[in-house]
Amino acid sequence: MxxxxxxxxxxxxxxxxxxxxxxxxxxxxxxxxxxxxxxxxxxxxxxxxxxxxxxxxxxxxxxxxxxxxxxxxxxxxxxxxxxxxxxxxxxxxxxxDTEAGPLFSDFREMRLERAVMVAPRMRRLTFRGDAARFASRADLHVRMYFPPDGDERPQWPRPGPGGRTIQPPDGRRPALRYYTVRRADVAAGEVDVDFFMHEDGGPGAAFAAAAREGALVGMAGPLGRAAAPAAFTLFAGDETAIPAIARMLEEAPATARGAALIEIDDARDATPLVAPAGVEIRWLERARAPAGSRLLVEAVRAAPAPYDSDCFVWAGCEISDARAIRAYLRKERGLGHERHLVVGYWERESAVER
Structure with missing residues (x-):
């Protein structure tokens, strides 16, 4: 092509x-x-x-x-x-090549079908629509657009003639957040997204808490790569990365080897995970310390990963922690871009969920 x-x-x-x-x-x-x-x-x-x-x-x-x-x-x-x-x-x-439609090509309108708690603070929402768009195994995430409360006929961002995004007017503009596709069932036309229920969560958590059947959202993507194949994979993340890590572990081959380091507030957030026998799961409890308090950074530094062989590191966490992990992997372990992917999911100062 x-x-x-x-x-x-x-x-x-x-x-x-x-x-x-x-x-x-x-x-x-x-x-x-x-x-x-x-x-x-x-x-x-x-x-x-x-x-x-x-x-x-x-x-x-x-x-x-x-x-x-x-x-x-x-x-x-x-x-x-x-x-x-x-x-x-x-x-x-x-x-x-400048042709553009009324909405972005990767955008789909999805309708909430059902909601269920899969852990004390994790709620899974199932959306119905064009699931085929989001069934990629290489890309994990989608951009989700949450309309203002009470907006039954949402307006969505659209491509402008100069390339810039044209947003709906104030009062009609949907809130944008990033989430992981937990499951995409093309035959059923369903997409599952897991929401961590923050006590002071943003528009995504608020939408999940209300979970009104039939509510519309916008979904665009997919984007955000999964871990590349390797003989040993080190996963690291906080609560916001649990859906991505869970999905990658479920889709990993039975022979996979590695470790998953997951920072949580307390044992309530230790969501049951399905993983290959060769992948160790370690839950790191903050014991009421603030999220993003470098517990995860220190755990990565202490992890006995075989950096000198076929090793890949995937991490998703608070932005400053992500920077520290990335710097450690590059400067102290000498990992090139092709051997790690470290993503900042949220920022401590603004507590913006991704």
Missing amino acids: PLLISEADVPLADPGAVAAALIEHMREHDVKFATQGARTIVEFYDGLGVLEATGDGLKLRVEAPDRTVLEILRAVVAEHVLAFAGEELADIEWRG
């Missing part, structure tokens, strides 16, 4: 400064990129983005295997370029 390509030229007063700011932003967020002179190539969402500073602006190019990825790349690139430009700019005028 031929690549789809969109290109654009963005006039800027100081293109070099904007390019430098974008590169630093990518570095902070662990995006894979390579810079050669004024040209930077970025790898994301199964596609490529090319950014080149010229004398009077930025040359942009995005390449993707399908229209869904191309829409995402255009939106991501446009939003970031315009945000870092620091000046009033008109919409970016893309050329090439």
Whole structure:
């Protein structure tokens, strides 16, 4: 299948400064990129983005295997370029493959069918709709859009002509959060999503607590990679990562070897997990210490993983803990990008769930 390509030229007063700011932003967020002179190539969402500073602006190019990825790349690139430009700019005028529908290609409207508690503080919601869209084994997560209370005919984000996302007006805009697809049953048209019921949870936890049968949500994706195959896999995460770790363990081959380090508040959150016999499960209780208190970081540092052989590390946790784990794996253990995936799911200061 031929690549789809969109290109654009963005006039800027100081293109070099904007390019430098974008590169630093990518570095902070662990995006894979390579810079050669004024040209930077970025790898994301199964596609490529090319950014080149010229004398009077930025040359942009995005390449993707399908229209869904191309829409995402255009939106991501446009939003970031315009945000870092620091000046009033008109919409970016893309050329090439620019066709767009009324909603993003990866977006589906889903309807809540049922809810059940699978642990004292974990509620599983089953949604009915196009489950095939979210049945990927390589990608774990979806973007979920929760409409304001009482909005029976939700309005959803849609692609704008310049690539940027057009949001519904204030008062109608759905809240966006990221969650793990726990199960996708294509034949039944069902998608399961597990919600950890925070005491002071955000819109996702509030939606799960109310769990009104027939309620509509938006779902887009999938995205967020699973652990790559390896002889030994070290999983690490807090309560927010339990659904992802549980799913990866269930889908692992019976011969898999590894360990799962899971930080929880107390024994109530030790959700029953199905795992291969060769994977050790360790529950790390905080004993009422604040979440993201570095308990998980220290556990990863102490884990006897065979870093010098075929080993992969997957972690999902609080953002500062994720940075510390990532730095340890790279600087002290010498793991390259291809041998670990460490994701910040939420931030302690703002307590924003992902």
